[in-house]
Amino acid sequence: MKQCRNNAGFTLMEVIGVLVIIGFLAVIAIPGRSSTSLFGLSSNADVIRNHLFYAQSLAMKQGSVGGIKCDGMQYWLFKANAPDDAANQLPLPGEDAVKISLSNKKITLTAFTLFFDFAGRPYTAYADSIVNAPVDAGNQLVITVGVPSDPATKTITITPETGFIQ
16 A cells, blocks of 8 residues: 655755845845944034043043034034134044034034033133133033934933033
8 A cells, every 4th residue: 555645844055045035135134124324423413422432531631611513503622711713623533624514414403512621520601710601400411313304213311511422
């Protein structure tokens, strides 16, 4: 008597072949669906954050006041308490110009002025050691970094008193 074989089902090779094809399609399709601007956004937010760290460390190293100002179209590093005075503006590391154009970087930033004193404490205004506006619970500073064609944003928060940048 002859036994019947049940040939219903897939072989192991067929299953592996289908999984390889699905994996290949996923590798191609998923990155195409996620926005590449998000990667640029994170990268640019990190650059801004590092520039803020640099401004803080420079003020502490020089034992004086300095910071970064953004007018919504460009931003720059400054020393002393007069950020708009061209004599006080300094180049940031890795940048070609003293004032960095936001449109050239393809990012948007909220306008802000951030001062750091000799101890690295943050201020939103600083005339002298007595007349100033320290970053505190009532005067917080949150910087929003965005991409012009994308609603996604990243925020950079300046912690009161310590000046920790996160």
